[in-house]
Amino acid sequence: MHTKTITQLSAALRSGEVSSVELTSLFLDRIKRHNPALNCFITVTEAEALKAAAAADRRLKAGDVAPLTGVPIAHKDIFCTQGVKTTCASKMLDNFIAPYESTCTAKFAEAGAVMLGKTNMDEFAMGSSNETSYYGAVKNPWDLARVPGGSSGGSVSAVAARLAPAATGTDTGGSIRQPAALCGLTGLKPTYGRVSRFGMIAFASSLDQAGPITYSAEDAALLMNVMAGFDEHDSTSVEREVPDYTAGLDNGIEGLRIGLPKEYFDEGLDDSVARVIDAAVKQYEALGAVVREISLPNTGLAVPTYYVVAPAECSSNLSRFDGVRFGYRCDDPQDLFDLYTRSRGEGFGAEVKRRIMIGAYVLSAGYYDAYYLQAQKIRRLISDDFRAAFESVDVIMGPTSPSTAFRLGEKSDDPVTMYLSDIYTIAVNMAGLPAASIPAGFVDGLPVGLQLIGNYFEESHLLNVAHKYQQATDWHLQMPKEF
Amino acid sequence: MEWEIVIGLEIHTQLATNSKIFSGASTAYGAAPNTQACAVDLGLPGVLPVLNREAVRMAAKFGLAVGARVSPRSVFARKNYFYPDLPKGYQISQFELPVVEGGQLEIQVEGEAARMIGITRAHLEEDAGKSLHEDFHGSTGVDLNRAGTPLLEIVSEPEMRSAKEAVAYMKKIHSLVQYLEICDGNMQEGSFRCDANVSIRPKGQEALGTRSELKNLNSFRFVERAINFEVERQIDVIEGGGEVVQETRLYDSDKDETRSMRSKEEAFDYRYFPDPDLLPLELDEAYIEAVRKTLPELPDEKKARFISELGLAEYEAGVLTASRELADYFEVAARVAGDDAKRTANWVMGDLLGALNKEGKEITESPVTAEMLGAMLQRINDNTISGKIAKQVFDCMWNGEGDADAVIEQKGLKQVTDSGAIEKIIDEIMANNPQQLEQYRAGKDKLFGFFVGQVMQATQGKANPAQVNALLKQKLA
Amino acid sequence: MSVDQSDITKVALLARLKIDEADVPQYVENLSNILGLVEQMGEVDTDNVVPMAHPLDAAQRLRADEVTETDQRDAFQGLAPQVESGLYLVPKVIE
Structure with a gap:
């Protein structure tokens, strides 16, 4: 049962083949068994989960059923959950229990989904390997010596190891897509503004977006039906009708115009990964798509620009963690200054501190124009590249990550090398576009992700394009053997 | 050397909305500490700001009233600094693109010609909380009820040349925001606060001198005294061979002096940047015109009308339009009284204001309402009582002995006309x-x-x- | 662009982060490398480019001026390290 997709689980729950309590218990048992090796959960909410499952079973019996009713799910520990610890994987929030619920998790609860627990992540979502977590690194189920990617590393590790049938993630520079790629899953970062950010602890407000992490595009569509939508509590949430994301999954893709940005296939890309991507593109051609090379000339600027914009926003967003109203406070502060600097110095990990300092630096007097303002202008250029591209293609495809999962510790001493591993995902956040990563094959037993980038609010189309591929291939159904 | 004084004012007006600028918490004054500080006001993780429609409307109304440009597009920015009364570690304000730009206001100091003072800009921002420094075992207590209260910061050009002009300008703004019903003007409660930038330069010199920023000027009297003190201090410094340092100085009303605020550990570097949680505020022509239609008659317009239509003298019209409440009182009383506005003006400015002054009461607290005064004046007009008897009637009304007719009846004050x-x-x-x-x-x-x-x-x-x-x-x- | 120890000290102060003396060289190296990466931006001609603060070209939505929040002080202050008489406490602030 634990290997089934959400589509299948939903059917089994409705038919009475399995109850939500049984299903929830099954996954809770799997978590107990495998979490010690993977470290993908920070908090497991066993009692609450069983209670929610029982309530879902009553709904199922009463026929008051939404597609996710009774389906277990894991949430990234960046979403505030009322009464359940929300840490953002930081010592700063080790004791933080929000008295409010994020819009995103509230919507899942309303739909009857059962929260299994809160997943590990890079501290404050800053990282590409899940090694910056205060609660320790997460392991990749395909190879425990390797990273699962980040920052949504706990979510992907949990889903890949079948400790949860689906999970939520957030993506600021690739934090859903890159780990999904490295763990062989389907991950979707929706258009900026499509999913409410209320109650989701901010890293970089103009880039952050929540999305689903699932086995299949079909499952992702089911999750999107719950997550997407306008929220009056988020000024950046878009007032726009939410389509049924499952409706167009089976549409034909004959004549689909696929653009391959030449900049995504340059020397930075591992040859072995490139071969997998080429094969996937061939598969699309076989399905009737038309492929052409395009250019996104400012691709190389995406990482540098991102490392101005994101740290600038994070340096300000993280100022509220000051040891006064909530969160970590240092022992015996001598004075106010000491309270601030030690609470923050001790409460934040090294990567978070690095980014806060970079952010404060690029915004400071004398540097603003050269760094922050220039980054905003280049952001426009990057965005314009995509606009131009979408005039002649329907979907842009390429690798999600330049390589497969790297070894734990391999890049953790060198931030810049680590940052460059997000080279193909970051530009999408800068532009605010939707993009997905889907499993497209393996290199030496490690999954490779194919990235699909769509035009604004074309999540349905992206999922349709992904689904057609998954109908023709079974990469997304492969599982790591030990789990 | 003859010195010229240069003063610019930054006036913070709390906008009279029901809820905060970015949250649904109440702005009511005087609640128990932190009972009106919601998750957004407290800057808890993950919560987000949404802008209050009414705060925007009030800002636009002010802009139109001073002949300013209400920007079709303005942007909220974060001003970053750490302080316990600033929960998020940044204040949401407007920096490069404020909602109101330009504008001007005529001021008049008694005995001098009227002058126009330019308004540089007015921008929307959130107020901070309050630090309570009384001793909590060596700690400071923080009350965040005020955090997030909408403020309109009105910045003048450095065009005032004396403390008296600064006070005249401040009073004019104070009156205006109440006319517009965008601020209750309550200075005791901090609804209307002022900082002054003060510098001096040799008369005839173009370049501005180094300014100091005076904080904590929470009454008209303090503004005048603080500026005068500061000007003397700066003259002493320069004439003593020193240099004025650009700094923030706090006015101490007990000692009647300004003193330098403890210099921070660092120079201020607010690292302003556009707030990514908020989108640009866009106000189209139709919106601005709709707001314009809601503008009440403004003090200067009212004054002109009192002169031309009611035949009041310039001075009378000036006194009676100084506050909206007084003007409203006068107009109601004159209407009830009937034909003679001049007599009403005399009564309001003489007996009524005299009695109010004596008891330290505001016009809104007058025991004799405008209707009561008007009705009494009507009895003068219709010869029921004489003007002299009316003084007696007024005193009785003031003391709560009923309205004019009742007093006349009770005391047998009716004129003998037989x-x-x-x-x-x-x-x-x-x-x-x-x-x-x-x-x-x-x-x-x-x-x-x-x-x-x-x-x-x-x-x-x-x-x-x-x-x-x-x-x-x-x-x- | 490389930064030196004094830059690190200055920016750590601005951001209210206590950095161990021993860690400063590491931060100097890391931040210099990151700023080196960022440096490429300077080569781009952006004279006529409008800065993009936000991915979506949209305007701010306005909220009705209604009081929707109720007093939750107890719940909120349950999160706080130190409170007394409804106030958050911090070490004495000298003005």
């Missing part, structure tokens, strides 16, 4: 004062007043003076 009765009294007086009568008839005209006085005394002031005059003229001739 000519037979008056004639009878006159006859008696003529009979009792033959000497005066003879002198009068011999040409000593000023004795006429003596007879009037006698009649009034005999009637306890209740005889109709005009009637008395006419009858006396007739009888004495």
